[in-house]
Amino acid sequence: MKNKEAAVAAIRTRKTREILDDMLARFEIMETREAIECLNERMYNPQIFFSTKPLSPEDELEFTKQVFLTGTWRLNEYYERMGLPAQKTVEAVRA
Numbered sequence: 001m002k003n004k005e006a007a008v009a010a011i012r013t014r015k016t017r018e019i020l021d022d023m024l025a026r027f028e029i030m031e032t033r034e035a036i037e038c039l040n041e042r043m044y045n046p047q048i049f050f051s052t053k054p055l056s057p058e059d060e061l062e063f064t065k066q067v068f069l070t071g072t073w074r075l076n077e078y079y080e081r082m083g084l085p086a087q088k089t090v091e092a093v094r095a
Helices: 006-011 019-027 034-041 057-070 071-083
Strands: 047-050 088-094
Touching: 006 019, 006 034, 019 057, 034 057, 047 057, 057 071
Parallel strands: 047 088
Antiparallel strands: none
16 A cells, blocks of 8 residues: 555545445455455444454455445544544445
């Protein structure tokens, strides 16, 4: 990934799928595992627990993008600024 600090700032501001995918491409974040790790880092590294068998890397990336786009992780930035523990648990339930 090129220019990690710029990537962090730019990706955290994305709110649509198209713009998020474009931003990942611009910062050359192309591999599935790298994209998952990048997005998790931008969301303050939430702990994700899967209640069924583990997902394929592609499904995990899709789930991670969906969590990112919901925007609920943005509260963690405010928790961090106030010195409070972040809410870092996301449970994935697969039917």
